[in-house]
Amino acid sequence: MISLLGETYAYPRPRQRSQPKHAPKNGLQNPVLVQPKQNQPLLCCVKRYSHLAFAPLMANKEMEVVKGLDVKRYMGRWYEIACFPSRFQPSDGINTRATYTLKDDGTVNVLNETWSGGKRSYIEGIAFKADPNSDEAKLKVRFYVPPFLPVFPVTGDYWVLYIDHDYQYALVGQPSRSYLWVLSRKNHLDDEIYNELVEKAKDEGYDVSKLHKTPQTDPPPEEEGPQDTKGIWWIKSLLGK
Known part of the structure; x- marks a missing residue:
């Protein structure tokens, strides 16, 4: 699920800034960079509901089942x-x-x-x-x-x-x-x-x-x-x- 709560959001293009030298170890990056204050409500919304965006990904994960059950x-x-x-x-x-x-x-x-x-x-x-x-x-x-x-x-x-x-x-x-x-x-x-x-x-x-x-x-x-x-x-x- 890429969209958030059924809606697709377009974020303002951030000011040019240097990229981090090293990506996070888990391969996931913060979905929102620091934006001007007028975008703060949107950032709060993303932070609050971000777990909903990942829930379908977990649901599609192949389940691990016990092997060799006695x-x-x-x-x-x-x-x-x-x-x-x-x-x-x-x-x-x-x-x-x-x-x-x-x-x-x-x-x-x-x-x-x-x-x-x-x-x-x-x-x-x-x-x-x-x-x-x-x-x-x-x-x-x-x-x-x-x-x-x-x-x-x-x-x-x-x-x-x-x-x-x-x-x-x-x-x-x-x-x-x-x-x-x-x-x-x-x-x-x-x-x-x-x-x-x-x-x-x-x-x-x-x-x-x-x-x-x-x-x-x-x-x-x-x-x-x-x-x-x-x-x-x-x-x-x-x-x-």
Whole structure:
């Protein structure tokens, strides 16, 4: 994006002055030279909104994905620490978590759970490698909806962008950068680690201002208890509630 906020600005030609002997190490130069005082409002505008001009460049950057993911170690329960809000997830959901189980055929059973209005809601699906011949952690996840009558397949991308050496916390996204999840083996995550994951997401071109922390209670709830067997949360999600 060369223009600023959809507009193209022509800067006054600066007075002749010597060029700097050395360009900045990062190859980027200040987009505005010192101008007379009457141009100061324009300079302020450029400084204030310059990050918007670079945002599309980050969004077009090729995402780095984990290679050589140990699928067996990745199995088990993960708690959702934060995510981008989604239409297909209760806006008031708490204790959201996912449990992954490796199947004999090499696919992964996915169980997503959340608690809304004091009731447990869940949906199950299947995950599999997008390209069986690739070592990149690019998966496809397929669910059948609606939960109370699962007949329509819905498939989405699941890319593991980062995972620590001990497989205790992970960053998951997808190619359009419309969805993002911060996951942890525990239902809480150290602030320092969380901030590091947020920075990693920012480096991959995500708008981290959209991240929403998921409330988690201590101790986590068990499976037993009232359940939303009619998929009310799913219907409400279609209405944007």
